[in-house]
Amino acid sequence: MHLSNEELKRYSRHLLLSEVGIDGQEKLKSASILVVGIGGLGSPLVMYLAASGIGKLGLVDFDTVDVTNLQRQIVHGTSDIGRPKNQSAFERLKEINPEIKIELHNQALTSENALQIIENYDIVADGTDNFQTRYLVNDTCVLLGKPNVYGSVYRFEGQASVFGVEGGPCYRCLYPNPPEPDSVPSCDQAGVLGVLPGTIGMIQATEVIKLILDKGNPLIGRLLLYNALDMRFNEIKLKPNPNCPVCGEHRTITELIDYEEFCGVSKKQGAKQNSLGEVDVTKLSNLLKMDEDFFLLDVREPFEHDLSNIPQAVLIPLGQVKDNLSKIPKDKKIIVMCHHGGRSKKAADFLTASGFQDVYNLIGGIDQYAREIDETLERY
Numbered sequence: 286m287h288l289s290n291e292e293l294k295r296y297s298r299h300l301l302l303s304e305v306g307i308d309g310q311e312k313l314k315s316a317s318i319l320v321v322g323i324g325g326l327g328s329p330l331v332m333y334l335a336a337s338g339i340g341k342l343g344l345v346d347f348d349t350v351d352v353t354n355l356q357r358q359i360v361h362g363t364s365d366i367g368r369p370k371n372q373s374a375f376e377r378l379k380e381i382n383p384e385i386k387i388e389l390h391n392q393a394l395t396s397e398n399a400l401q402i403i404e405n406y407d408i409v410a411d412g413t414d415n416f417q418t419r420y421l422v423n424d425t426c427v428l429l430g431k432p433n434v435y436g437s438v439y440r441f442e443g444q445a446s447v448f449g450v451e452g453g454p455c456y457r458c459l460y461p462n463p464p465e466p467d468s469v470p471s472c473d474q475a476g477v478l479g480v481l482p483g484t485i486g487m488i489q490a491t492e493v494i495k496l497i498l499d500k501g502n503p504l505i506g507r508l509l510l511y512n513a514l515d516m517r518f519n520e521i522k523l524k525p526n527p528n529c530p531v532c533g534e535h536r537t538i539t540e541l542i543d544y545e546e547f548c549g550v551s552k553k554q555g556a557k558q559n560s561l562g563e564v565d566v567t568k569l570s571n572l573l574k575m576d577e578d579f580f581l582l583d584v585r586e587p588f589e590h591d592l593s594n595i596p597q598a599v600l601i602p603l604g605q606v607k608d609n610l611s612k613i614p615k616d617k618k619i620i621v622m623c624h625h626g627g628r629s630k631k632a633a634d635f636l637t638a639s640g641f642q643d644v645y646n647l648i649g650g651i652d653q654y655a656r657e658i659d660e661t662l663e664r665y
C-alpha cells in the first residue's frame with residue numbers, strides 16, 4: 286500500500302506528524318472501516334474518515350434523505366432530499382477524496398447479513414439510532430473480534446467509547462438489557478441539538494484513526510460523557526463484566542439472536558393492542574366525518590401544531606398534560622395524537638392511569654394522517 290505522489294501531497298499535514306508519517310498514512314490506506322448509519326453521527330464520521338485517507342469505507346444505510354435530517358446530517362444537502370442516503374453520501378465523499386474506495390450496503394443490518402458484512406472490515410463505527418441495531422452491531426463485533434467504536438446522542442448529551450477490544454468491555458457489559466421500548470424516545474421524538482452528533486461523530490472518527498495508527502490512549506474501558514449545555518466532558522471507567530452474556534465467562538449468546546424481539550419491538554406491538562385502546566387514521570377520519578362527540582387531544586409542541594394540525598384537536602403538550610387534567614373531559618371518548626404515536630401513547634397511558642376510562646392512542650400520529658387521509662397537511 287504505497288502512496289502515490291498525489292497522495293503524498295494530499296496527506297502532507299499528516300506526514301508532518303511523527304505519530305502518523307508515511308508509515309501511519311499507509312496504515313490508514315490499508316484500513317477498512319464500516320460505518321453503520323449515515324445520519325447525524327455517520328455524517329462527520331464518513332466525511333473525516335474519507336478525508337483522512339482510509340483505504341476502504343463501507344456505508345450501511347437503507348434510508349432516504351428527509352428535510353428534517355439536514356439540521357445535523359451534514360453529508361447530505363438540500364438537493365438530496367428524497368435520494369438514498371448512501372448515494373448522496375457516496376457522491377459527497379468522492380468529492381472530498383477520490384482516492385479512497387467506498388462500498389455501499391444499501392440495506393438494514395440484520396442478524397442474517399451482519400456477520401457477512403462486518404467480517405470484511407477491520408473496525409466498525411456505530412452511528413445507529415436504535416437499540417436493535419446497536420445490540421446487533423455489538424454482538425457481531427464481539428463474535429468476530431472487531432473493535433466497535435460507539436457513539437450515541439440524546440437532546441444535548443452524548444456518549445462515546447470503544448468496545449469489543451481484547452481485554453476491554455463491550456456494550457452489553459455496560460447495558461446487558463435494552464431499555465423498555467418507548468421509555469427512550471428517538472431523535473424525532475425528543476429532539477437533538479444539531480451540532481451534538483457532529484461532536485460525538487468526530488470523537489468516534491478520532492478513535493477509529495487512533496486505533497488504526499495504534500497511537501495514543503483509546504477510549505477502551507472508558508465511557509466518555511459529553512454535555513453540550515454545560516460544555517463539560519466526564520468519564521466513567523468501565524471494566525469487562527464477567528457476567529456479560531456475550532463476552533463474559535459463561536456466555537449465553539454465541540450467535541446472533543432476534544434483536545427486534547430482544548428489544549421488545551415486536552412484543553411491544555402485541556402488548557400495545559392488549560393494554561391500551563388504539564385507533565388508526567381511517568377510524569379517526571370516519572369519527573370526524575360523522576361529527577361524533579369525542580375529545581381529540583394533540584400532545585405535540587406548539588410549533589408542531591402551527592406547522593400542521595387537525596382543527597378539532599385541542600393542544601396540550603405532553604409535558605403539560607399532568608397540570609391540565611381539568612381541561613380534559615372525563616365523560617367522553619378521548620383520542621390522543623402526536624407526530625408519530627410515541628408521545629401520544631405515553632399521554633394515553635398516563636390518562637388511563639389517572640382514571641380516564643375511554644382513552645385511545647392514534648397510531649402513526651399526524652404524520653400517517655397526512656399521508657393517508659389529508660395530503661394538504663404539512664409533513665415535517
Ligand SMILES: [Zn+2]
Pocket residue numbers: 454455456457458459526529530531532533
Ligand atoms: Zn460484554
